[in-house]
Amino acid sequence: MGKERLVTIRVNGQPVEAQVEPRRSLLDFLREDAGLTGTHTGCEHGICGTCTVLVDGEAVRSCLMLAVQANGRDVFTVEGLARGEKLHPLQESFWKHHALQCGYCTPGMLIAAYDLLKRNPSPTEAQVRDALAGNICRCTGYVQIVEGVLEAAANLREKAETPHGEPSV
Amino acid sequence: MKPVNFDYAAPESVADAIRLLVEARGEAKIIAGGQSLLPLLNMRMARPSLLVDLARIPGLDEVRLSDGWLEIGAMTRHAVVEAHPLVRRHAPLLAAAASFVAHHQVRNRGTIGGSTAHADPAAEEPLALLALDSELIAEGPDGAAKWPIGAFFRGPMTTALADAQVLVKLRVPCRGPSEGWAFREISRRRGDLALAAVAVWLRREDGICRDLRVALGGVADRPVRAKAAEAALRGCAWEPQIVDKTPALLEADIAPGSDVHATADYRRAVARELLVHALNEAWERVGELSPHC
Ligand SMILES: Cc1cc2nc3c(=O)[nH]c(=O)nc-3n(C[C@H](O)[C@H](O)[C@H](O)COP(=O)(O)OP(=O)(O)OC[C@H]3O[C@@H](n4cnc5c(N)ncnc54)[C@H](O)[C@@H]3O)c2cc1C
Ligand code: FES
Ligand code: FES
Numbered sequence: 001m002g003k004e005r006l007v008t009i010r011v012n013g014q015p016v017e018a019q020v021e022p023r024r025s026l027l028d029f030l031r032e033d034a035g036l037t038g039t040h041t042g043c044e045h046g047i048c049g050t051c052t053v054l055v056d057g058e059a060v061r062s063c064l065m066l067a068v069q070a071n072g073r074d075v076f077t078v079e080g081l082a083r084g085e086k087l088h089p090l091q092e093s094f095w096k097h098h099a100l101q102c103g104y105c106t107p108g109m110l111i112a113a114y115d116l117l118k119r120n121p122s123p124t125e126a127q128v129r130d131a132l133a134g135n136i137c138r139c140t141g142y143v144q145i146v147e148g149v150l151e152a153a154a155n156l157r158e159k160a161e162t163p164h165g166e167p168s169v
Numbered sequence: 170m171k172p173v174n175f176d177y178a179a180p181e182s183v184a185d186a187i188r189l190l191v192e193a194r195g196e197a198k199i200i201a202g203g204q205s206l207l208p209l210l211n212m213r214m215a216r217p218s219l220l221v222d223l224a225r226i227p228g229l230d231e232v233r234l235s236d237g238w239l240e241i242g243a244m245t246r247h248a249v250v251e252a253h254p255l256v257r258r259h260a261p262l263l264a265a266a267a268s269f270v271a272h273h274q275v276r277n278r279g280t281i282g283g284s285t286a287h288a289d290p291a292a293e294e295p296l297a298l299l300a301l302d303s304e305l306i307a308e309g310p311d312g313a314a315k316w317p318i319g320a321f322f323r324g325p326m327t328t329a330l331a332d333a334q335v336l337v338k339l340r341v342p343c344r345g346p347s348e349g350w351a352f353r354e355i356s357r358r359r360g361d362l363a364l365a366a367v368a369v370w371l372r373r374e375d376g377i378c379r380d381l382r383v384a385l386g387g388v389a390d391r392p393v394r395a396k397a398a399e400a401a402l403r404g405c406a407w408e409p410q411i412v413d414k415t416p417a418l419l420e421a422d423i424a425p426g427s428d429v430h431a432t433a434d435y436r437r438a439v440a441r442e443l444l445v446h447a448l449n450e451a452w453e454r455v456g457e458l459s460p461h462c
Contacts, residue, residue: 002174002175002176003176005177021174022174022175022176022177022220023171023172023173023174023175023210025207025211044170044211045170045207045208045211045212046204046207046208046275049272049274052274058248058277059273059274059277060274060277060278061204061274061275061278063207063211064203064204064207064208064275064278065203065207065278066177066203066207066220068177068179068222069203069222069224112273112274115273130359131273133272133358133359133360134271134272134273134274134275134360
């Protein structure tokens with residue numbers, strides 16, 4: 001029972017292969033097998049949002065998906081946002097606006113915000129708040145996070161950049 | 170917080186899924202989007218020996234029209250129900266209900282079949298399915314089974330589905346131009362389960378309410394119809410005096426409970442308030458729908 005199996009998941013463009021038990025969550029796969037600890041473990045039951053990643057371009061809770069279910073798919077994590085030393089515009093504006101204190105929620109906030117800007121490059125404040133409603137922050141009170149997302153959106157529009165940090169598939 | 174160790178199978182046909190479920194003799198669990206099951210597994214409130222994943226079965230997430238019915242595959246995700254042009258056109262009440270389910274990240278994985286089979290009394294999609302007089306189709310070791318939605322929910326997290334039965338399809342009668350709808354809910358935060366929610370479907374002709382179905386969530390052990398309120402309005406002209414009396418008629422049909430989120434009295438008050446708004450909204454909306462398919 002619970003026989004290990006080989007899964008291959010492309011993480012930020014790089015294939016990662018590992019033998020996993022079926023009960024291995026995608027979250028634990030990313031942290032333990034891929035060695036990418038940017039994606040945080042919070043509640044492990046879908047409430048907090050800090051484990052948010054993109055799977056085939058769509059935002060999901062990585063604690064509520066099994067690694068075996070992600071076999072053969074493309075995953076994008078917070079580590080994929082920066083290009084080398086150059087921070088992503090969302091990271092720049094989070095920094096500028098003090099959108100993080102302890103930083104626990106930050107990876108989930110960044111990916112949820114990234115996902116929003118991909119779908120809607122000119123969100124209103126209400127739309128930003130709605131998109132981040134599934135991500136809990138214990139520290140900031142959310143105001144600076146919302147400011148950070150709105151400014152990043154404006155910067156991205158000005159430079160006519162797509163917010164694409166995702167490797168092309 | 171890790172689940173017990175279990176085995177995993179991703180069969181490529183419903184028949185294979187049923188065979189695996191039968192062979193496991195009640196120890197297996199179906200996994201659809203996993204958005205209700207994985208929390209239960211992580212908390213070890215469920216300890217299956219095998220998960221049977223429906224994700225690789227072709228066709229289970231199809232949305233199509235068939236003889237005046239909108240057919241929605243059980244594996245259709247909430248985000249697709251919310252945005253699909255056929256659902257928005259022929260069952261806009263259901264699309265609206267899906268938009269109230271959880272958060273974007275959960276809607277990208279969770280499925281309408283999973284929500285229906287899970288049968289949380291506060292879940293939104295079952296309310297819309299009930300107000301729209303839908304039917305549910307399953308396959309199992311003894312062949313296909315079909316239920317009118319009113320016969321499907323048996324209690325909290327309890328349905329008519331037997332072990333090894335797989336819900337495959339939900340069928341919603343297509344809606345027409347003289348019909349109106351509304352969905353209203355109050356929850357503590359955006360994306361939370363409803364403290365109370367109301368789904369209304371009605372047919373309006375020549376200023377008369379010819380027919381209506383009102384479904385309520387969060388106020389009983391399962392989704393319920395507001396039968397007394399329906400009876401008071403059916404066949405009547407739409408007079409504010411009649412509509413405003415319907416909240417008082419709810420008592421016979423609901424039995425809210427108290428929990429950490431809200432007291433029974435508060436849920437009752439919310440349901441009464443939402444009812445009048447939803448009824449009037451549905452009445453005013455008549456005419457927006459496309460013709461029958
Ligand atoms: C943070 C959070 C917030 C949420 N908020 C809401 C909310 O506001 N409103 C709401 O309605 N829901 C909410 N949900 C639940 C969510 O909608 C789930 O997607 C849904 O309840 C279950 O669908 P699923 O596809 O994920 O099913 P799963 O979790 O995979 O399965 C749920 C149950 O149904 C059974 N099952 C699944 N599919 C079938 C099938 N085809 N045939 C037979 N049995 C089947 C499984 O065996 C299991 O017992 C929330 C979930 C989370 C994590
Ligand atoms: S750890 Fe996944 S939602 Fe909290
Ligand atoms: S910065 Fe501490 S939880 Fe958000």
